Amino acid sequence: MAVLIARDDPLDTYLVHHPEILRHPVEATVLDPDNPYVLAPHLCAAAAELPLTEADLALFGAGAAVVAEDLCRRSLLRRRPSGWYWTRRARAARMTSLRGTGAEPVKIVEETTGRLVGTVDEPSAHVLAHDGATYLHQGDTYLVSTLDLADGVALVGLGDPGYVTSARQVTKIEVIGQQRQMRWDEAQVCFGDVQVTRQVTSFVRRRADTGRPLGEVPLDLPPRTLRTRAMWWTVSAAQAAWLAGSGVDLPGAAHAAEHASIGLLPLFATCDRWDIGGVSTDLHPATGRLTVFVYDGHEGGAGFAERGFDAAAAWLAATRQAIASCECEAGCPSCIQSPKCGNGNMPLSKSGALALLDTVLAASGPRAAGPGEKGAALAGGESEGRRTVRPWGGGAEPASSKAYLESGPRTHFRTSKDLPQ
Numbered sequence: 001m002a003v004l005i006a007r008d009d010p011l012d013t014y015l016v017h018h019p020e021i022l023r024h025p026v027e028a029t030v031l032d033p034d035n036p037y038v039l040a041p042h043l044c045a046a047a048a049e050l051p052l053t054e055a056d057l058a059l060f061g062a063g064a065a066v067v068a069e070d071l072c073r074r075s076l077l078r079r080r081p082s083g084w085y086w087t088r089r090a091r092a093a094r095m096t097s098l099r100g101t102g103a104e105p106v107k108i109v110e111e112t113t114g115r116l117v118g119t120v121d122e123p124s125a126h127v128l129a130h131d132g133a134t135y136l137h138q139g140d141t142y143l144v145s146t147l148d149l150a151d152g153v154a155l156v157g158l159g160d161p162g163y164v165t166s167a168r169q170v171t172k173i174e175v176i177g178q179q180r181q182m183r184w185d186e187a188q189v190c191f192g193d194v195q196v197t198r199q200v201t202s203f204v205r206r207r208a209d210t211g212r213p214l215g216e217v218p219l220d221l222p223p224r225t226l227r228t229r230a231m232w233w234t235v236s237a238a239q240a241a242w243l244a245g246s247g248v249d250l251p252g253a254a255h256a257a258e259h260a261s262i263g264l265l266p267l268f269a270t271c272d273r274w275d276i277g278g279v280s281t282d283l284h285p286a287t288g289r290l291t292v293f294v295y296d297g298h299e300g301g302a303g304f305a306e307r308g309f310d311a312a313a314a315w316l317a318a319t320r321q322a323i324a325s326c327e328c329e330a331g332c333p334s335c336i337q338s339p340k341c342g343n344g345n346m347p348l349s350k351s352g353a354l355a356l357l358d359t360v361l362a363a364s365g366p367r368a369a370g371p372g373e374k375g376a377a378l379a380g381g382e383s384e385g386r387r388t389v390r391p392w393g394g395g396a397e398p399a400s401s402k403a404y405l406e407s408g409p410r411t412h413f414r415t416s417k418d419l420p421q
């Protein structure tokens, strides 16, 4: 017997209301082996075991030759007539961290004793181990006195100050290049390369027992940029105006829909909500429209956002269902609140998110689905049918929704398993 103990999050809420989904092979393994950030260390590790030949290279995908050339330029591999050789004494396998990718982790060190309490990856250190943060480790509370990013050390002292801290951060996202797009009537769903800039700007102290805020403290931490991939969806100005006219708080609606959709993406891509990030705005400069972005939290992308694009109709329909079936009045951690929100879960609008998602999904029927996508099947028997009226009375586009897909030059790797029908 297996027992699922549901937690206060949108994914578990959805599963509790749709237990039938557990009978299906849900898991679709998402992996982007062409991501040079993933491929390069693997090529090095392979070359360190046995020199790589042309024939070997073909096994690593179409992009492997380019990445191998780049590794030669960086003097990590050397090309000889018999193949590519690893040039270093260090073990190539150590280039791949089991704790995410990127820079060396930051050490959490007890100031008085020099004892190593734990480690945290560099981006998380900004959020969890900044100056003045309370840091929890194995049931003990520590207070961070100094975060030294140059040395990769956070100095802490044992002791519970009676409050907890949460970091506030601002996130900006720029579209570098759009690769794919679908139209659902006036709504659009896109996928492409983005640059995300995040900066922790302050933290808030709250009493540990009551949660009462004790004030905000500014921080001076450098911004971090991430080149990654995102899927984003937008509604037209006419749709946004219609929603606003019916009393929808657009920023709150977009933010709530973003949170809930991030909570639900693990249902469609093998990821954790901590692997993905989101940005929502009622007007984004890149699109000129209300836009919700969901991006891979790994350098170069990890395939989750693309999986979200492929499953967009089913995923956003499941998101709508998870919000609608939550019994709370105005939003709770089971639906639209997020434990990792950089804005302290403000603003959020539960009813607005439902109206916004209804607008986006109105023309997302199975015919608008992309390849490998099973339409809004997850909405199951509760589907309300496709809406044919367009209350936002939009522009000159034909009433029959016509989807088109532009495939990028990349090849896509998928397992044979797909979403439950």
Ligand SMILES: [Zn+2]
Binding pocket: 326, 327, 328, 329, 331, 332, 333, 334, 335, 336
């Ligand atoms: Zn709720």
Ligand SMILES: [Zn+2]
Binding pocket: 255, 259, 338, 340, 341, 342, 343, 344, 345, 346
């Ligand atoms: Zn948020």
